[in-house]
Amino acid sequence: MTSTAIGPSSLLARWMHEGVFKCLHCGSARLDLLPEGVACGACDATWPVRNQVPDFFNQYTAGRGPGGETPWDAESDDELVATLVRSLDLGEGDDVRDRVRDIVQRSQVLACDNLALSAEIRDLIDRFSPAPVAATLPPPAPQSNRDARIGFVRHYFGERVPARAPFCANVRVQNVGAHPWSSRTEVPRTLSARWRGQDGSTVPAGDFSFPVDIAPQGGCITLPLRLTAPRRPGPWHLCIGLADGGRWLPQAAGLEIPLVVRPAWLSVWRDFAARLPWRDAPVLPVVNPQGLDYGADHALGTQIIGDWVRETGRSGLRLLEVGSGTHPQTAWQLDLDVLAVDISAPMLELGSLYFRQRFVERLGFVCADAFDPPFMPAQFDAIAIFSALHHFPEPDSLLLALARLLRPGGVIFVMCEPVGDSLDGAETVRDLAKGINEQVFSLDEYQRIFARAGLKPQSLRVDGGSLKTVLERG
Numbered sequence: 001m002t003s004t005a006i007g008p009s010s011l012l013a014r015w016m017h018e019g020v021f022k023c024l025h026c027g028s029a030r031l032d033l034l035p036e037g038v039a040c041g042a043c044d045a046t047w048p049v050r051n052q053v054p055d056f057f058n059q060y061t062a063g064r065g066p067g068g069e070t071p072w073d074a075e076s077d078d079e080l081v082a083t084l085v086r087s088l089d090l091g092e093g094d095d096v097r098d099r100v101r102d103i104v105q106r107s108q109v110l111a112c113d114n115l116a117l118s119a120e121i122r123d124l125i126d127r128f129s130p131a132p133v134a135a136t137l138p139p140p141a142p143q144s145n146r147d148a149r150i151g152f153v154r155h156y157f158g159e160r161v162p163a164r165a166p167f168c169a170n171v172r173v174q175n176v177g178a179h180p181w182s183s184r185t186e187v188p189r190t191l192s193a194r195w196r197g198q199d200g201s202t203v204p205a206g207d208f209s210f211p212v213d214i215a216p217q218g219g220c221i222t223l224p225l226r227l228t229a230p231r232r233p234g235p236w237h238l239c240i241g242l243a244d245g246g247r248w249l250p251q252a253a254g255l256e257i258p259l260v261v262r263p264a265w266l267s268v269w270r271d272f273a274a275r276l277p278w279r280d281a282p283v284l285p286v287v288n289p290q291g292l293d294y295g296a297d298h299a300l301g302t303q304i305i306g307d308w309v310r311e312t313g314r315s316g317l318r319l320l321e322v323g324s325g326t327h328p329q330t331a332w333q334l335d336l337d338v339l340a341v342d343i344s345a346p347m348l349e350l351g352s353l354y355f356r357q358r359f360v361e362r363l364g365f366v367c368a369d370a371f372d373p374p375f376m377p378a379q380f381d382a383i384a385i386f387s388a389l390h391h392f393p394e395p396d397s398l399l400l401a402l403a404r405l406l407r408p409g410g411v412i413f414v415m416c417e418p419v420g421d422s423l424d425g426a427e428t429v430r431d432l433a434k435g436i437n438e439q440v441f442s443l444d445e446y447q448r449i450f451a452r453a454g455l456k457p458q459s460l461r462v463d464g465g466s467l468k469t470v471l472e473r474g
């Protein structure tokens, strides 16, 4: 029941034949789509195919949740299965219900050691029957804040800031201690920042609360720090560490980011000069203060891709949609061949059931970790990511890996990504509490992320905090 044969004219069979795919074990392009799964013709690697979705991630254990328990209960499962069948219009019949039940149960049992990926996959249930947004967080663990050991993973600061200017940049930190961090305790634990000048004097720069408690032994968060640059131009260091009740914990200080504070007039002049017509001017963002709802915002992103396809005047272009979930946004662009990739096989399998045979010759679903994509280099004319780039702990490395998959002249569409300076929104807090890696970046940080990946915006717009950009190799 878990495997359904895919015809030779399907997009998946065609692209395996054309050498688009790559064996994740030996790197060979000789992959075959057989009724029982995908097999490498050069080594003995195989991957299962369920509901027409090859699973190159395939880290599920049968019958047991991450803690050894059986996490589903039959009654709520039946309700969810009925909701899914109805909302995806999958039709009647025991077979369809059995398939959906199997998908739901599999979404709850995986042996993946990456907590954020596990959270993404288990989120299937909430995507289709969401928990109330105002769900309260469980009380902080009694042992919270007992020790203070911090790991600095990465930051998104630039090298220069104008004097006295407010700005925001993220730092990703890890709790490497044995106890959780909580900003909700009587003496709240915060991330604390201070400016240190050349003469060694320091100026407080702010205390920043954790929106959710950070798990010990490896829990991570990318926290936006809202700061104001010092008044005095020159070289400074931003020192970041932990504090309890605003009291700096010297044993948990560590990260020192060097920053040059520029006189304000110099920044104004450089901004102006960068836009002079004889310079290789960066594209200016179009900023629309009006936000759109999810549907309209995604429709606008899809329209930008449609316009690009029309401008190329070509058909049958190959597009890879990364982090597509159940419903790839580009599925309805009839001029495109679309491969949808996500870490969640259950989500993709529901998509495959929804589309049935509808676009099988130009639409396929593949489960894979986008950081480890099972594709040969230079295979795609375009890559699209909708509302997913900000979930990746290293968005620049992801874009770099994806850029290698582009054919010459190919572009990456980064669509509907959150621009802002706070993780405090109710939905963001809810998802962080589930373990999903929610992040939010300023426009400057996105520009640095793109530059680090060797990508250059062709166009850039922000609609009420939703970024849409078309990137080319710089």
Ligand SMILES: C[S@@+](CC[C@H](N)C(=O)[O-])C[C@H]1O[C@@H](n2cnc3c(N)ncnc32)[C@H](O)[C@@H]1O
Binding pocket: 117, 120, 121, 322, 323, 324, 325, 326, 341, 342, 343, 344, 347, 368, 369, 370, 371, 385, 386, 387, 388, 391, 392
């Ligand atoms: C917020 S959802 C966006 C879904 C859809 N594109 C949309 O716009 O509604 C983020 C998606 O990224 C996927 N994702 C997260 N980490 C991933 C990874 N390492 N590889 C592939 N997909 C990933 C999640 O499973 C999830 O479906």
Ligand SMILES: [Zn+2]
Binding pocket: 023, 024, 025, 026, 027, 028, 040, 041, 042, 043, 044, 045
């Ligand atoms: Zn192989």
